[in-house]
Amino acid sequence: MPVNAQLETLLNENADRITVALDALLPPVQGPESELMSAMRYAALGNGKCLRSFLVLQTGRLFDVDERALLRVGAALECVHCYSLVHDDLPCMDNDDLRRGQPTTHKAYNEAIALLAGDALLTLAFDIIADEQTHMDPHIRISLVGKLAHAAGAKGMVGGQIMDMYAQNLGDDIAAVTRMQRLKTGGLFQYAVEAGAILGRASTEATHALIGFAHDFGLAFQITDDILDTIGDVKKVGKAVNKDANHGKATFVSLLGLEPAKERVKILCEQAKGHLRIFGTKAEILANLIDKIEVRQS
Amino acid sequence: MPVNAQLETLLNENADRITVALDALLPPVQGPESELMSAMRYAALGNGKCLRSFLVLQTGRLFDVDERALLRVGAALECVHCYSLVHDDLPCMDNDDLRRGQPTTHKAYNEAIALLAGDALLTLAFDIIADEQTHMDPHIRISLVGKLAHAAGAKGMVGGQIMDMYAQNLGDDIAAVTRMQRLKTGGLFQYAVEAGAILGRASTEATHALIGFAHDFGLAFQITDDILDTIGDVKKVGKAVNKDANHGKATFVSLLGLEPAKERVKILCEQAKGHLRIFGTKAEILANLIDKIEVRQS
Numbered sequence: 001m002p003v004n005a006q007l008e009t010l011l012n013e014n015a016d017r018i019t020v021a022l023d024a025l026l027p028p029v030q031g032p033e034s035e036l037m038s039a040m041r042y043a044a045l046g047n048g049k050c051l052r053s054f055l056v057l058q059t060g061r062l063f064d065v066d067e068r069a070l071l072r073v074g075a076a077l078e079c080v081h082c083y084s085l086v087h088d089d090l091p092c093m094d095n096d097d098l099r100r101g102q103p104t105t106h107k108a109y110n111e112a113i114a115l116l117a118g119d120a121l122l123t124l125a126f127d128i129i130a131d132e133q134t135h136m137d138p139h140i141r142i143s144l145v146g147k148l149a150h151a152a153g154a155k156g157m158v159g160g161q162i163m164d165m166y167a168q169n170l171g172d173d174i175a176a177v178t179r180m181q182r183l184k185t186g187g188l189f190q191y192a193v194e195a196g197a198i199l200g201r202a203s204t205e206a207t208h209a210l211i212g213f214a215h216d217f218g219l220a221f222q223i224t225d226d227i228l229d230t231i232g233d234v235k236k237v238g239k240a241v242n243k244d245a246n247h248g249k250a251t252f253v254s255l256l257g258l259e260p261a262k263e264r265v266k267i268l269c270e271q272a273k274g275h276l277r278i279f280g281t282k283a284e285i286l287a288n289l290i291d292k293i294e295v296r297q298s
Numbered sequence: 299m300p301v302n303a304q305l306e307t308l309l310n311e312n313a314d315r316i317t318v319a320l321d322a323l324l325p326p327v328q329g330p331e332s333e334l335m336s337a338m339r340y341a342a343l344g345n346g347k348c349l350r351s352f353l354v355l356q357t358g359r360l361f362d363v364d365e366r367a368l369l370r371v372g373a374a375l376e377c378v379h380c381y382s383l384v385h386d387d388l389p390c391m392d393n394d395d396l397r398r399g400q401p402t403t404h405k406a407y408n409e410a411i412a413l414l415a416g417d418a419l420l421t422l423a424f425d426i427i428a429d430e431q432t433h434m435d436p437h438i439r440i441s442l443v444g445k446l447a448h449a450a451g452a453k454g455m456v457g458g459q460i461m462d463m464y465a466q467n468l469g470d471d472i473a474a475v476t477r478m479q480r481l482k483t484g485g486l487f488q489y490a491v492e493a494g495a496i497l498g499r500a501s502t503e504a505t506h507a508l509i510g511f512a513h514d515f516g517l518a519f520q521i522t523d524d525i526l527d528t529i530g531d532v533k534k535v536g537k538a539v540n541k542d543a544n545h546g547k548a549t550f551v552s553l554l555g556l557e558p559a560k561e562r563v564k565i566l567c568e569q570a571k572g573h574l575r576i577f578g579t580k581a582e583i584l585a586n587l588i589d590k591i592e593v594r595q596s
Contacts, residue, residue, distance in 0.1 A: 146425065158334065162414055163330045
């Protein structure tokens with residue numbers, strides 16, 4: 001099987017298994033609060049790529065971590081990612097009607113339900129990780145909780161979201177845009193590899209290498225996102241395109257230009273691969289993933 | 299000093315100390331994300347009664363728990379309470395302009411910032427608890443995280459909020475309204491006493507007694523809230539009154555009538571005191587608090 005097809009198969013398998021895990025972890029749709037449960041499921045089970053949980057699983061496998069633990073933490077991380085998308089799509093934020101080719105949660109339900117479903121998904125992530133089924137060692141579980149709270153909070157993802165809101169004010173400051181993206185999307189990518197490292201009781205050296213990989217990979221991912229927003233096909237991308245330019249927001253493409261942005265992706269992908277070298281052939285799938293991001297079209 | 303004045307002093311002291319703790323735990327207002335930090339502080343440091351953290355501290359004292367731990371967990375709980383108020387006040391929810399006599403967070407800032415400040419406060423709560431400064435034993439910290447996630451999530455507070463949204467549909471079902479309130483407001487009251495019990499390594503008997511107390515106290519608190527919404531003075535209450543009746547929502551007052559609702563408060567307060575009996579004079583302040591709720595005007 002060609003490398004790319006093999007990776008595609010692994011990604012699809014991961015998405016399927018995370019969906020099964022989430023289905024079991026999400027509360028059942030019943031009672032007077034059933035609209036909430038239904039919206040949580042709509043938001044979390046909606047055919048995403050599950051890239052963040054894929055990173056958790058692939059990183060954990062470097063250290064031969066038990067797969068049940070990885071699936072639980074991966075599912076928790078997808079809850080946080082999906083909550084952020086639901087809130088980001090709300091009318092007071094990006095006001096998006098389309099996500100992954102489907103109506104956004106507030107369009108399929110209503111704004112209040114989308115707000116609360118996002119809140120409940122974030123809370124559920126901590127619930128899942130805190131449960132002793134995730135890992136018998138409370139040191140490991142509390143470390144996973146603390147890192148997630150940090151990655152998702154005011155000094156992480158939410159901080160990045162507010163910077164993104166004011167991205168018009170960042171002007172042509174490439175350092176500020178880079179920092180914004182490191183917080184907004186980089187935080188959860190970093191958490192994904194840290195989670196694998198924590199569960200695998202990785203050495204400091206291995207953990208630092210993985211964090212380096214996550215930084216470069218996450219930034220490359222974001223720049224390709226900006227590139228797709230500029231030149232992508234709405235049908236392939238599955239959400240509105242040209243949004244940032246329409247809102248006068250600084251992006252890597254607007255700041256660097258299209259070709260230099262592509263060049264930057266290439267450099268970041270090379271760097272990301274460099275960080276994986278210490279893991280040898282065990283990190284082959286992660287290396288293939290980097291290649292895939294470099295040429296992504298959705 | 300008369301009992302009521304003494305309790306008032308203790309409540310004010312607690313609010314002051316929780317404010318100091320929160321001030322140190324909330325991220326400083328700086329950088330391009332400073333509007334977020336500023337809104338978090340506005341929402342969390344806004345002269346509330348800090349009743350939930352008072353319960354954490356008073357419950358912890360039954361077991362001679364170290365006060366620094368109690369203040370941290372109390373502060374985390376206030377973060378969750380305040381996040382729920384910020385989101386509850388948003389236009390797509392209750393659309394309230396006034397909270398504690400001040401403009402609500404989305405009025406003082408804007409909707410997007412209020413949304414994200416709420417998200418960040420919820421996340422911060424888990425960050426605070428997970429930190430080893432809260433307690434050196436990871437068993438204790440992870441137990442505090444798990445219980446909080448449960449109390450605040452889809453099967454707790456957020457579930458209660460969605461039921462409240464559909465309260466018009468609950469009809470004259472007093473059991474459904476009671477369940478809604480147990481989830482919506484009861485969850486965090488229960489968490490407050492459970493946190494004290496967890497930190498104090500309380501016996502099962504003591505924990506159950508405290509949960510019984512929290513149930514009855516929380517419900518009495520909610521019914522007095524409904525009573526104040528009906529007959530209260532907007533200046534004393536500090537928020538809009540008559541909201542529920544105007545929205546055709548079932549409340550304890552609309553279902554039971556005013557006098558029977560007052561009678562129910564009396565019975566619940568007696569029950570709540572009954573649960574405290576096993577703690578003897580150590581629970582005197584909690585008993586005084588029950589008396590205060592029975593006659594509350596704000």
